[in-house]
Amino acid sequence: MMKPMTSTMRKLMWYLMAWLLVGVVITALLVTTANTSWLAGLGFAIPVSLIYGFVAASAYYVCRSLPMAKRQFFLTLVIFGGASLISGLMWLALCYAWNYLAFALRQLIGFGPVAGSMTLPGNLIPVTPQMSVMLFAAGSCLYLLSIFAHDVVIAFENVRLADRRAAESRVQARDAELQVLRTQINPHFLFNSLNSISALTSLDPAAARNMTLELAQFFRQTLASSEKELISLNEEIRLCEHFLAIEKIRFGKKLQSDIQIADAAQMALLPPMLLQPCIENAIKHGIRDLTEGGVIVVRALIRGDWLHITIENPVDPVPGDTVGNGHGLKNSRLRLQSMYGDKARINWTRSNDTFLVEIAVPQAVN
Template sequence: MNPILSNLRNITLTYAIWLMIGCLLAALLVLTNISLWANALLFAVPSTLVFGSISASAYYVARSLPMKKRSFFVVAGVFGGTALIYGIIWGILCFFWNKITLLFDESWAGIEMNQHLASLLLICGTLLYLLSILVYDVLLALDNIRQAERREAASEMLARDAELQVLRTQINPHFLFNSLNSISALTTIDAAGARDMTIELAQFFRQTLALSEQQKIALSDEIALCNHFLTIEKIRFGKKLQVQMRIDPDSENCLLPPMLLQPLLENAIKHGIRDLVDGGTIELSSKVRAPWLFVAIDNPVDTQPSSAQGTGTGLKNLQARLRSLYGDKSRVEWRIAEQVFRIEITLPLERS
């Protein structure tokens, strides 16, 4: 649709501009001693407003030549030829309008039409229509830029969603395989424990089905999932696995990606608690310091870890997920000090 005719505000502004052009043309007629003010205004203003309505067709002329198919000679021929045609049309329009005003037989109506004035009207009409084409051409170019930006934003969103989906497919099987291995190990030494773990595992996946499709969930929901996972692991490790949580109540409704903490707790057990003869305590803490949410996990590690070292896939996935969601506004740091592995996550503060 013609952008000038898209709403009342644009229509009003357009006709206000053409009214000013009509007044300028009347002033030109007066300054060149062709006409008096009354005659010049009666001649110039109505004819200019009518030509303003006709010039709306310049939108379709500008749109008829896509940017990719343009050349200098094509643009000059189409734009220049069309502008000349409409300049002639305006000259004819002005001639007949002047004839009508002369029928009033009044001193304030009609002007003397001569060859010099006809040439002036032809030139003005051609230039005004050419200017209209250029204005519409700029508007079309800006609209194309906005559409390209929207397409780029949509493509980035699709790419981000695809990346997140790939990361999820890496995380979920990783947890499932480890859980099944734990159940397999329990079947020979504790059949009842294996049965309880199977039930807990089924309930865990049932709860994650609804939340896993969400981009972000409340920290309280993530903690609930982690508690369910830890219940599964405690069946396997017994008193060897202890958990301590220090969750700031103000942080419970803060948002974060689903299944963000569970893989970290899994790593804490696999690469920390499992290698310790007496086990240990995993500490999960959170706090809010506007505009940031801080979450940390601490777990003891063996001074002489086993040869089955991790590849860092979980931490790499974590960094990739946060980078996809938050860009450079998130931070993940980890370190080992005094036989304690600590990972700290900083996220922009968002609340449900």
Template sequence: MGRMFWAGRSAALYLAAWLMLGLMLAGLLNAATGAGIPGSLLFALPLMLVYASVCGFSSYYLCRAYPLATKSLRSVLVVFFVTAASAASLWCAAAVAWAAFWRWLAPSMGGVQLSPPVAAVMFGVGVLLYGMTACAHYLALEFERARRLETRELELKLLAQDAELRMLRTQIDPHFLFNSLNSISALTSIDADAARDMTLQLAGFFRHTLGLEAHRKVLLSDEVELTQRFLAIEQVRFGPRLAFACEMADDAARCLLPPMILQPLVENAVKHGIGQLPQGGVVRVHAVRAGSQLKLRVENDVDPDDGAPGKGGGVGLANVRQRLAAVYGIDASVHATRDGAIFRVDLILPADMGD
């Protein structure tokens, strides 16, 4: 429907332009031959509309057959000049016949007398109009080609972004699985039942994440639920040493974000924070919506005597940065800071409500 509308409007504008040219030609003929306004209009308007159709169709196919990108400019000019001269000659011949027809049909109205100077002017106008029509077609074709290239470039960009997101997402599962298998291996010699429970929890976690696609977004509430599933696996090993607290506003919970964004941050908090403390600690997630932004914070207790700020960012934190940059560009940011015995990661991204 859209294409038909635009094609119809373009055709209407094209015909309107040629009608204006026909009125101008009628005025010139009236002034040059004294044929009168009615006779000049009856002569000029039909003749101009016929020539508009001839110029439109023939120049369009010639522009298609002689694209500027592949044909030499000299050959294009020669072909169009010969064609324009031929079309203008035929137009002048048709004008002579048309004038004779009107003189025979309505001799009382007078008629246009095509003297050699008038015919020469019509020939020059015909060549000029054909050339202008060809230029208009070339501009339209170049515009169409540029639009196709822009669309193709956008499609390729989206495909590349999707491939990058899939690659970054695939880094998370092996990384998490490696750490979990190490934990299960450590438990097998200490508590076989706990190792079995952790294995079942791990299977359930991967079953839940199997349907998550890297290019689709999930609700923040679902992302937090997935994080809790991960922590349930880790709590089999850490027991009461590992605690979790979440503060999430209702409007923030309905925001959309890439899947498994919080999980690598929470994994880092457990492995490099809580896991290094004999007494354990708390992993805290805070989420709030501030206007058009969604602000997330993941923080955990760390050893205050360990003076290496940001220790353990590794694959997880770098992966989160790259994924958010791929999805949101400069509209998202990730900042990791250390404040005494607290290590925190702040994420700021657009508040996507899926509207």
């Protein structure tokens, strides 16, 4: 919500300082054109300027009542011109009132005319008809300047408000996109796990029970981290270890893992459920197709301002019919792009008998 220049103490102080400067300028003009002393001029111009500053603050509401997008020349001229003329009359009346009141106060406390001033009887400064015209014109111009200043302030506030709303919209869109990507990942893993449990129920009930317990533990930790935008690498590795425990029940000794995390990388932050799809991909499209199985190697370290993670697994040199469409890796890439833009990356390459996933995330320590 946009507010006038006097809405906060800081703004009010700057606003009053601006009108103090206006009072000094008017004093200089009085000293130059009306043979008024600096003391009398300041005593007249400073209070009048400060009081009129609050009258001129109404220009904010005049500007708000006529947004720039809806302004027409004639209507703008009538409203702004009329407001300026009325304010000029108010300024002139204020000048007359304060000029007489200040003189009366000086007489009351026993001060005579200020040295060097040529005043009319009953006045602090001389107010001739020509001076009245000048004061009226000055009041009208000051109000027009106030309208211009408030127009500029409102334009800047509109730009800032538009930028803030755009940023909020981007954040909401990113959060919605991330939520969609998460819903694509979690059910995918759940369905695969339930299929494995179903297959083991008749073959190895004990293994099926252990897999169910591991699955429950995995999703318990997943739910705990699902509301977080970032988790530590240490937490993510624990989730992956539960996933591997589930899959090792299914594949037995055919599936091995080697996880090497540098001490400096333990508390580095990354999006939750980022590594699990990569490991799942390594099993589904690598280990599962190999008769002798293989080892999934996960390494993580901090290099400069980046967290670097690699997931490497053996693959069949001759791809079979189970080559996937890479949804898990593509979702991981989309999540990183949504959160980091071009500041993070994930790439994957396949050689003759090895598949390698490389992830780089800007370093953040929990």
